[in-house]
Amino acid sequence: MRLKNKTAVITGSANGIGLAAAKKFAREGCTVLLADFDESKGASETQALRDSGGNASFYQVDTADRESVNTFAEKVMKEHGGVDILVNNAGITRDSLMSKLTVEDFQKVLDVNLTGVFHCTQAFLPALVKSGKGKIINTASASGLFGNVGQTNYAASKAAVIGMTKTWAKEFGAKGINVNAVAPGVIETEMTANIPDKVKAQMNALIPLGRFGKAEDAANAYLFLASDESDYINGIVLQVDGGIMM
Numbered sequence: 001m002r003l004k005n006k007t008a009v010i011t012g013s014a015n016g017i018g019l020a021a022a023k024k025f026a027r028e029g030c031t032v033l034l035a036d037f038d039e040s041k042g043a044s045e046t047q048a049l050r051d052s053g054g055n056a057s058f059y060q061v062d063t064a065d066r067e068s069v070n071t072f073a074e075k076v077m078k079e080h081g082g083v084d085i086l087v088n089n090a091g092i093t094r095d096s097l098m099s100k101l102t103v104e105d106f107q108k109v110l111d112v113n114l115t116g117v118f119h120c121t122q123a124f125l126p127a128l129v130k131s132g133k134g135k136i137i138n139t140a141s142a143s144g145l146f147g148n149v150g151q152t153n154y155a156a157s158k159a160a161v162i163g164m165t166k167t168w169a170k171e172f173g174a175k176g177i178n179v180n181a182v183a184p185g186v187i188e189t190e191m192t193a194n195i196p197d198k199v200k201a202q203m204n205a206l207i208p209l210g211r212f213g214k215a216e217d218a219a220n221a222y223l224f225l226a227s228d229e230s231d232y233i234n235g236i237v238l239q240v241d242g243g244i245m246m
Helices: 016-027 039-050 066-080 103-131 142-146 152-175 198-205 217-224
Strands: 006-010 033-037 055-060 085-088 135-139 179-185 237-240
Touching: 006 016, 006 103, 016 039, 016 055, 016 066, 033 066, 039 055, 039 198, 055 066, 055 142, 066 085, 085 103, 085 152, 085 217, 103 135, 103 152, 135 152, 135 217, 142 152, 142 179, 142 237, 152 179, 179 217, 217 237
Parallel strands: 006 033, 006 085, 033 055, 085 135, 135 179, 179 237
Antiparallel strands: none
């Protein structure tokens, strides 16, 4: 098992990519600590993981709120004693053309997608240092690398996450921590479920592999970066996009 005796915190894990990663980590022997704002869905999915033999716990947390994150980190340390892997995956969208984008929607996306990553990393950094071989995996996006119409706020947040990833890779490397990011392209999740079929067909035509990615495709990248197989990989942004951005 690739993550045996490891403990991982995965934010934004009640659905989508975060949940797919939690399932894969659990199957590889990891103790998985799911964290999400959606308490009902998160608790339900965590119980399903337990029922299938996984070692999992759920914590309701608002990653944009520092007090909520600090309370979460304190509970984790008290109940589990340490953390080896941190997956900063919590994220939202509030898409709008720049001419119509409100200050509130701009700020909300940055609060969750960017500041939330800062909060969680700072809160769990001592535990990751103590583990002696910590892994931080941040969720970026193709939008953060290449931009996207109607996503000023989202693209800005993800570009900043990429900048933090590379900075932390340099800053934390001497502490024995690898920091990398995954940049998913178009993935079949709740975020993309409402895209009209006509638009989906147009988007598929632009993807060399001819299809949207699945949450499991992205989760495979997280598993690799969390495992010992990636021990000499640091500061990269791993694109999981079917080749749409080359």
